[in-house]
Amino acid sequence: MRGRPMRRARRILAATATLAVASTTLTGCFEESSPHDAVRDFLVGWQSEDYELAAGRTDGDPAKVRKALEDAKLELDAASFRFKITGISVAGDESTADFHAEVDLGENNPLWEYESKLPLHLVDGAWKVRWSPSVLHPQLKEGQRFAVDTEPKPRQPVLDRANDPLQSDTVLYVAGVVPDKLGERAEEVVAKLSDVTGYAQDRLLSRVRSSPPDKFVPLVTFGRSRYQSMQAKLGAIDGIEIDAQEQPVNPDAPRQIVGTVSALTPETEQKLGGPQRAGDSVGRSGLQQAYQDYLTGSTETKVITLDLKTGRQVAQLEEWPGRQNVSVKTTIDRTAQASAEQAVAETQTSALVAVQRDTGEILAVGTKGLHQERHALAGKFPAGTAFSIVAADALLKEQVSPKQRLACPQERTVGGAKFANAAHSTPLPASATFQENFAKGCVTALASLARRVSAEGLLKSAQTLGLEQPWRLPLKSFSGKLPKLSSDADKAKAIAGQNVQVSPLSMALVAAAVASGTWRPPVLVTEPKTPDATATAPPVTQPAPQQLDPKVRATLQTMMRAGAAGTPAQAGKGKVYGIAATAPEGMTWWVGWQGNVAIAVLAKNHDARAVAGDFFAGLAN
Structure with a gap:
């Protein structure tokens, strides 16, 4: 999203083009002495900020007209003006031009649109706009000015499945002013605040000038550390007030899924444009970023007129209630999350994703040395023999019996591709069955079955178990990827998981499907x-x-029950189903379930089965 300067330039060009077209249309309707040139020049000058041009087409004091037009932009904190001439009538030396106005208030609200008129008369043979404040708006009178009254909404929290916040309150420090207290020093105070914070002086001044004079105007928000570093400088600016506010922005686990929030900086304000303004909070990552507009809503906004002497409201010209902000409810379960955090704590590099087997709802995401979104949800890792769950589904459909005997040599070649079991793996007897080789993850035995299944069969089983499915999450995720399987070697590599990429999330969903x-x-x-x-x-x-x-x-469940029996994954009470698997670069997988919770664990230089066992034990406790 581009910043406001670019958006303003586009709106100015669009408004100029609109007026040019309208004026061309009207030219054919009037003779050379018609008032349409004066109307066109005034409106084009107003919207393009060429106030000299606009003032020259009025009968008012040019300096006063220029200032009135400049003040209107400041008082409305307007991003742009657009005008469309809708008609001109002439009666002797008097004329009236009808026009439609659109003012972008930059608050993610609908444009402020209104209909108005320009009165004109002949002055020494030239048409001039008869100047008065009502030229700017029909309800604006002498001794009055525009103002924009806003009511920002506090940020809403991200919730767990029990509707409890997944973040705690932290204090943010809001620097602002009460315009009435500044008197004639508004520009001076804002200039000093701009120097200290880096925010554009004109943007801060527009916000002050556009606000009701008796209301606190928030200008810049600081986190604790930044505020402490700048407290002395801010305190030295006479007129700046600090409002300490508690906001729900400190994320609880899973921290990287919930995401972080910060005060809007000058740099991010320029990048974001839209509804955010200096002083607002903005989601920087995770769900806080993905649901920024929901969590903050849009500001309740009123365009009003004020009496210049008393500062009191005279009239309300327009109102927008704003979009209501709402909480974001997740599927995260605090008990499961705590168990996941504890289970990975003793590892150096690992990821654990837990899902509810009957719904696919993500209950927990725990990582150590990996990122919860980029790796646990969206990581692209070699499946290793964890893919044998998918392969077994395809092989069983081809009537391969779980009792079929398969040799498990240390090395084997299939279709020209060489396979070897891990050096530390426990050798199996020559009489071992398909089920036993599956449970122990014998690469050479499983690869030898490549000729018993078609590429189409493997792909269909993979898709049935969710791999390569086009699911969508609000955060980055990866459902898995299979290569083109054009030979027995390719199929053998797939069965061994050497050419298949998966994420911990996609494998947790595989376990949930079998469960x-x-x-x-x-x-x-x-x-x-x-x-x-x-x-x-x-x-x-x-x-x-x-x-x-x-x-x-049913057969696959039996095979996975055998894969978990007697392993560290079976540390707690109750039946555990799953298999351990090896992958390149010292990585190990454990994929399985207990009760209604299915998980996938990926660990480097650590036994993934032990992580799974700790997780299930934590749930039981």
Whole structure:
């Protein structure tokens, strides 16, 4: 999103073009002495900030007209003006021009639109706009000015599945002014604040000038550390007041999923444009960024006129209630999250994703040395023998019996591709079955089954179990990727997970599918339905649930029960299902479930089974 200077330039050009077209149309309707040139020049000068041009087309004092036009822009804190001439009537030496005005107040509210008239008369044979404040708006009178009265809404929290906030309050320090107290020093005070903070002086001054004089005007918001570093400088500016406000911006676990919030900086204000203004909070990452517009809503705004002497409101010209801000409800479960955090604590590099097996709802995301969004949800890691769950689904459909005996040599070549078991793996006897090789993750035995399954069969099973499905989350995520399988070697590499990429999230959903019998797309946020607060389109359509073959699933469950039995994953009470798997670069997987919670663990130089066992034990406790 571009900043306001670029947006203003585009609006000025658009307004100029609109008036030029309107004037061309009107030219054919009047003779050379018609008032349309005066109307056109006045409105073009007003909207393009060429106040000299505009003032020259009035009968008023040029300096006073220029100042009135400049003040109107400041008093409205307007990003742009646009005008459209709708008609001109002439009666002797008097004329009236009708025009439509659009004022962008820059608050993410509808444009302020109104209809108005320009009275004109002949002065020494030339048409002039008869100047008065009502030229700016029909209800503006002498001794009055515009103002914009705003009521910002406090930021709403991100919630867990029990509707408890996933962040705690922290104090933000809001520097602002009460215009009445500044008197004639507004420009001086704002200049000093601009020097200290880096915010554009004209933007700060516009905000002060556009506000009711008796209200506190928030200008810049600071976090604790930045405020402490600048407290002395701010205190030295006579007229600056500090309002300490508690706001829900300090994220709890999972911190990188919830995301961080900061005060808007001069740099981010220029980048964002839109509804944010100096002093507002802005989501910098995670759900706080994805749902920024929902969490902050839009400001309640009123355009009013004030009496210059008393500062009291005279009239309300327009009002926008603003878009109501709302909390964002997630599927995160605090108990599961705490267990995940504890389970990965003793590792150096790991990620654990837990989902509810019957819904696909993400219950917890724990990481150590990895990023919760970039790696746990969206990471692209080699599947290793964890992909054998998918391969087993395809092989069982091809009538490969779990009791079929398969040799598990240390090395084997399939279709020209070489495979080897990990040097530390426990050798299996020659009489070992497919189920036993699956449970122990024997790469050479599993790869030897490549000729028993088609590429189409592997791809179909992968898609049934959610890989390559086009799901959408409000944060980055990755559903998995298979290469083109054009040979037995390619299929063998896929069965061994050497050419397949997955994320911990996608593998947790594989486990949930085998556990429940149905693959479902992941869910992280239940309300609102879409991250775009201004969208009118329906929510994004997620891929349809995929039903597993009941008989195949029952056999696969038995095989995964054998894979978990007697391992560190079976540390707690209750049945645990799953398999351990190896992957390149010292990584290990554990994919499985207990009860209604399915998980995937990826760990480097650590036993993923132990992490899974600690997680399930934590849930039980």
